[in-house]
Amino acid sequence: MSKTLITGARVLGGEPRDVLIDGGTIAAVGTGLDADGATTVAAEGRVLLPGLVDLHTHLREPGREDSETVLTGTRAAAAGGFTAVHAMANTFPVADSAGVVEQVWRLGRQHGYCDVQPVGAVTVGLEGKQLAELGAMHDSAAGVTVFSDDGKCVDDAVIMRRALEYVKAFGGVVAQHAQEPRLTEGAQMNEGVVSAELGLGGWPAVAEESVIARDILLAAHVGSRVHICHLSTAGSVELVRWAKAKGWDVTAEVTPHHLLLTDELVRSYDPVYKVNPPLRTETDVLALREALADGTIDCVATDHAPHPQEDKDCEWAAAAMGMVGLETALSVVQQTMVEPGLMDWAGVAERMSARPAAIGRLEGHGRPVAAGEPANLTLVDPAHRAPVDPAALVSRSRNTPYAGRELPGRVTHTWLRGRATLADGTLV
Structure with a gap:
């Protein structure tokens, strides 16, 4: 070369x-x-920064190539400064076996715009009933170490405990989408003043916080690693802060959009603002920024969730949840964290490269800008x-x-x- x-x-x-x-x-x-x-x-x-690492990317392939492919998604990642992404498991078929995760991994190697590290499903078909082939996915060519049913919560405490026990054997981590399903039935946006005024079903903060509380206790009991996906409330921040003060092996991420946008935007009824977890209040946003700055939140993850136009260009209730984010993530972090003086560029390198690489056990990424x-x-x-x-x-x-x-x-x-x-x- x-x-x-x-x-x-x-x-x-x-x-x-x-x-x-x-x-x-x-x-x-x-x-x-x-x-x-x-x-x-x-x-x-x-x-100049070390190449960015995303712990939470939806590449959609296999099965939803109308939204994104490994090729288009990794091109977007490179355009946003990322050299590695973790591809979530909610594909069709679900990445719950060695064969599917190897397919995604090989597609990433074939296209070459960034490294693609598959995330394996925790349960078969994301159905929350039976553990997926965690060991086989770890032992595959893809070497999976992060497991998540993201898009759905592992709401069964016994299944979650078993997953934590299983991945402990090889240093893996369970990344939880914290959403208590019964508390969010019919929910359309954050539960609060705006949802009441708009007449949209409310998504209470406690639906996230109750699952986080349970899972940090389970992780402590088992002595395993748990990672909290897309933290979105001030209460969630306090739970993670408490767990870290206890010395438990708990990590967490925040998305760029939860650092910048609030539920006030939903007043437009524009489905582009419909996302899971929902946009929260200004109080939550400020708490998330503070927690990212002080290290309570370990990293920024995009939760890049592409959808075709027809899935978003419709009435609010029918619209899909999610936003694209790979190409704008660093800009949003600059605006919300660097320019207000909450974080310097070395902090950005830590939160967007070194920490996500360490959580994902991703070798060769998140390294210092140094000779060798x-x-x-x-x-x-x-x-x-x-x-x-x-x-x-x-x-x-x-x-x-x-x-x-x-x-x-x-x-x-x-x-x-x-x-x-x-x-x-x-x-x-």
Whole structure:
């Protein structure tokens, strides 16, 4: 592979440095570097980060290729600065066996825009009744370590306990979609003042918090790892904070949209704002930002959930839940966390690369920008500002909640093991 010399980049937002990539490895980091025959990328004013890692991506393949495919989803990931994504199991067929997770893993290797690490289902068919082939998925070529029925909650306490006991044997983690199903029957949005005024079925915070409380206690009892998907309420934050103070092996993620958007947007009845868990209140948003800043919430995960136009361009009650997020995640984090001074760029690298890679046991990602490390890198222009144009998205679907909203920052380059997947804003 050829050499690439990145000049004048602010590594993790610090002082300008030159970074030399040789093959798939960072060969040197310093000032005044030179390399004969190297492709030079002038990066003055831009921030260089380790390649971003997403713990929560819906690639839809197999079965819903009208929404997204592994190819289109990983292209969107590269455009957003990601070098690895974890593909959720709610596909058709469900990724509940070694054969399906290997199919997804091989598709990721074939397309090459970013690494794809499949997430295995906890239960057969996501039905919550029988444990899936957890060991077989772990022992497969895909080497699955994260298991989730995301989209559905593992609401049976016995099944959840057994899953935690099973994955403990090989250091795996159960990622829980915390939603008590009986408390959310017919729910359409966050339960509160806005739902009452609009006459939409309310989705109470306690439906999330009660499951989190149960599962952190189960994880402590078993001595296993539990990860809480898409935390969305101030009460959930306090539960995770309490668990960590106890020293229990509990981690949590927050989505970009829960860091920025509130249930007030539902007043438009625009189904683009319909998501699971629902958009919450300003109080919840501020609590989530504080928790991400202080480390109570470990990482940002996109919950990239693409849908074709017909599944969103309909009345609110019939619309699918979910938003695309891979291409805008870093911009939203810059706006909500970096620009207000809650987090610096080194913190962004920790929350969007190092921590998700560690939770997913993903080798070669989330590493420091240092000599000898894999050249998985993202270059960002933080001074760029532009409105989001859904038509310009790389994802196959266009259900972004940020259409027309001006967001800061732009990923200009992404390198996966030294190979440019995005160069000057163009996919390679």
